[in-house]
Amino acid sequence: MNAYAVGHLLPSAHLDDEIFVYxxxxxxxxxxxxxxxLVHGASVEVREGEWPGALVIIGFPGMDEARGWYESEAYxxxxxxxxxxxxxxVLLVEGVAPGYDASVTADRLRREQEQAAVS
Incomplete structure (x- = not known):
């Protein structure tokens, strides 16, 4: 499954030269x-809540690669x-499998909640 590194970077008054080197x-x-x-420097259109700053999304083949990158000496x-x-x-998150259906997850969570209430 794909994985993603997601960054929410807050606004900075001055972009130091180190940011450009980065x-x-x-x-x-x-x-x-x-x-x-996948996303870098794009405008964010806020529909709910607030979002100060920039959004960065980097895609990886899987969590092992995402972790490997973040923990690498070079990074x-x-x-x-x-x-x-x-x-x-900055967070790392695993994506969903192809064909993912949120209603299946809702059904599983509903059953788990009902079982917990009975216990």
Missing amino acids: MERIQSTLDPFGGRF QELVPLRTRHMAGD
Whole structure:
């Protein structure tokens, strides 16, 4: 199953040169793990709630590759270039299988909840 690295980067008043170096070098850290940008620098159209900042989504073939990339020496060398100048959150998340149906998940969760209530 595909996996994703998702970054919510908060606005920064000034983009320090280290941010540009980070951006220039990040792709070379993704390549060995099959990572590719799916969303980067795009406008975010907020429909519910608030979303200050930017959204970054990087796709990977699976969680092993996503973890491997994030934990790699090459990427860890870059992390301080970003974190010294830009606050935000980064998470790794597994995608759903092809043909995923949310109603099947709802049914399973409903049964589990009913069983827990009986116990």
